[in-house]
Amino acid sequence: MKSTFKKGLALGLGLALTTKEQAEKIVDELVEKGELSKQESKEFFNELLQKGKEKQEELDDKMNEKLNQLLSELDLAKKEELQELKERITELEKKLAQSEK
Template sequence: MQDTLRKMLHAGIGAFSMTREKASQIVNELVQKGQVNQEEAGAFIDDLIKKGEQEREALKQNIKGEVLQTTQNLGLVTREELNQLEARVAALEKTLGKS
């Protein structure tokens, strides 16, 4: 299950990630077509990269929320809850003289 969720996350992030090289290529094509002037090109590339990062972060947060909601709906414990239970069991074992 965790591996599947990881793959979904990476696939989604891949869809929104844009390298500076790819952004430059797109902007150069727009410059050649006269849709963007040379002075605007640098800012346009930075804007494309920034928006890609924002989209990626938004997707990551959405997936995280969905996973948390699904975990709660299924009644699964979180890593934090498991750690707390392990600590309680260890404390009880110590109290009872078991190590």
């Protein structure tokens, strides 16, 4: 399951990088055609990057939500829950050892 999640994350990062490269290419083409000035191109590019980051964050949130939903449906213990159980077992073992003395 971890490898699937990692592949999804890598895909998302790859898309973000591809989008950045595509945005640079589009902005450069608009400057070459004279449709944007250098200053406008910088502002436009920064706006595209900001929107891309926002969309990436939305995608990350949705992926996390789905992953948590999947883990919940599988009814697996979380790391914190396992740690709590280990601590309880350790305490019970100590109490048992003391009562046996």
